[in-house]
Amino acid sequence: MSTKYTEDHEWVREQDGVYAVGITDYAQEQLGEIVYVELPEAGREVTRGEDAAVVESVKAASEVKSPLSGGVVEANAKLADSPELVNAEPESGGWFYTMRASDASELEKLMDADAYKKFVQSLA
């Protein structure tokens, strides 16, 4: 599947049977240099829109909401020592966690790349 986006600037993409979640390039740009990421533990059940992770920039802490409901499979262990990966590779190596979706229809509520691009342009 293609990558889907939320209005809170998270992305979600199916890979290897699970859904990977992260924050968008626009989000990392707005946050500035990220110095710490707090990730959900494997096995935690999250609901769509729930605060699932926290990113700390030099200036402030921001919540990251889960784009889907379901169980967390794995947190990106690389972010513990290299939180700057979120700035460098927000939509690839800087992924936050993978999860199983309990309700795949939630994906339909999210934006595709074109819609998200237009959404970001509308914020300028």
Next chain:
Amino acid sequence: MTSTELRHTPLHALHLEHGAKITPFAGYAMPLHYGGIIGEHLHVRKAAGLFDVSHMGVIDVAGGGAARALEALMPADIVSLPRGRQRYALLTNARGGIIDDLMVQNLGEHFRLVVNAACKTRDAEHLRAHLNGCTVDAPEDGALLALQGPAAAAALSETLGGGDLSDMKFMDARALRLDGIDCTVARSGYTGEDGFEVSLPAARAEQLARRLLANPQVRLAGLGARDSLRMEAGLRLHGSDIGEATTPVEAGLGWAVAKARRSGGARAGGFPGADVILRQLSGGAARRLVGLIPRGRAPVRAGAALLGANGAAVGEVTSGGFGPSVSHPISLGYAQAEHAAPGAELRAPVRGRELPLTVAALPFVRHNFYR
């Protein structure tokens, strides 16, 4: 206040030209950074950063009795402040709290006070109400630039046509002609590094800024780096670490109470809150401002409670973030005296977890002042 009501400094156009991310601060549209806080912070520590601090207030006080009159409002020694020197001072209230922290410069014909942006209107009213027989002038048509870092002196010297600054020591303040502009320059700052704070006419600020930026060692730095630099240097921020409800002794600023104003001194007491402050100077305060190093990588920010070993609240964090030069999170906060010694272990609840912190001596980085 909406963004349309924010005031602009004389360097606003220059900030935009350099890609500043603008943030509202004390009623002004100010540059938070020009691309990255960490890069600007590190550049100040190794070369030189140029900060626009034109939002801060300048208040000129003149009159024959100005030194004595100022001493009635602050526990500083102003009477013996030599011409060409500057001192750090605190305006205190009747409870011993800190109305504002400021620099007082003796410029010969008058004293110049440089005060915090958020306090400047109230400070001027306070001074006008209490400095009888003095003229109090709070000009709004000036600019303030801070050039900070080990390369600051060489860069400033270029604008003097290669003039020598080696006889200008930390906390000297004097009139200098920089790039043909009449400026008042103090060798001081808010970063822990050598540097200069320059007051000049608004209309000439951009000229001087561009001249300084033509030096490859000098880069613009924003409020984000200013905050992380001052935190690493252990410098208190009024409105966060100090304020009307904290005393100089609690804040670890007892050194700003001059010897002459202490019990037994030549002009002991005679400032607002003297009873509280002098009692705390001899007997100690129940709480003290401390440096804190979170043991993990998560910053512990202002507002977090500090807990002792038994889980009881023993204080609160007042500033916190990431220290780019020390490469770990750092915080400042108040702790009860028995928990305030370096090495003391405390915990702070953050998002449902209790994070361990160690009380640390301040500053977190060594000061590099030119003495």
